[in-house]
Amino acid sequence: MxxxxxxxxxxxxxxxxxxxxxxxxxxxxxxxxxxxxxxxxxxxxxxxxxxPERVTFCPECGNIASDGEKCNVCRSLLRNSEVICVVENFPQIISLEKSALFKGVYHVLGGKIAPLDGHGADRLKIAELVERVQRHNVTEVILALSSDIEGQATAVYLAQVLQPYKVKISRLAQGLPAGSDLSYADSATIAVAISNRTAM
Ligand SMILES: [Zn+2]
Incomplete structure (x- = not known):
């Protein structure tokens, strides 16, 4: 009772x-x-x-936004749309923005490839990423995915998919603890990871 x-x-x-x-x-x-x-x-x-009505997701990148509009990053004229940083989910954008070092735009994948959990690449926003790469003549894609096995597998898969588009592909420098979620990393750690990103 x-x-x-x-x-x-x-x-x-x-x-x-x-x-x-x-x-x-x-x-x-x-x-x-x-x-x-x-x-x-x-x-x-x-x-x-x-x-549910006022808090929406950016139709361009998948970041959190208001009233069905584009997010603050996509609307800003100061951001370079030729550099896209790919994250798993939107809270990681909030962490990256706190470091204030990245001046490009973002793309939210909506997760990572996790075959053991039955999550394949098909439920991720990969076609949308390729479409943006082509539409904006993107020069660099930075993969800011988690450093666990699934994050690494997703990065390798994306590098293959993007290979035909003559775009520089880089990953955040290691330094984030293995398996750690970027959402909880401090600004200094993120700044180092972006500055020292490595080509794939
Ligand atoms: Zn956006």
Whole structure:
């Protein structure tokens, strides 16, 4: 039998789906929310309702964006669209942008090739990458993929796919710990990895 009224149990169930939030954490958050003034709860409700419509993905690169528009990077006139940095997912762009060293544009692949998990190349945005390489006369593609086996396999696969397009292909310098996620690397580490990138 549940301790709390059904609505509160349901809220805790949702909160528990966040990574790092267990039953106790969800209970504490729910009890804290009960003490919020009504206006604050109302504000949260409104923001959550807006979320699916207002927070969208850039039609050009797949980065996070607003209201169906292109992202800040793609809209900027100061960025060089002839250099594309390929990442697995958009949070890695946020890390790379913090280092403020990269002046090109990005391409979100949407994951990496993981045959053991049944994830092939077909579900990644590879055709879109090739199309951008051709459309913008891209001179360099930097592969900022994770350094685990799957990241490496994806990099090798992309290098093969891009080979016919006379584009320089490079990888971030090692220095990021093996298997580490770029999203959590500090700016200095990322800056070194970009500056010392190696040709493939
Ligand atoms: Zn974009």
């Amino acid at each position: 549940s301790k709390y009224p059904e609505t509160l149990e349901n809220i805790m169930e949702v909160l528990k789906s966040f990574s790092g939030v267990g039953s106790r954490g969800a209970e504490r958050m729910m009890l804290a929310m009960l003490k919020w003034p009504e206006g604050k709860l109302q504000r949260l409700t409104e923001l959550l309702q807006e979320l």
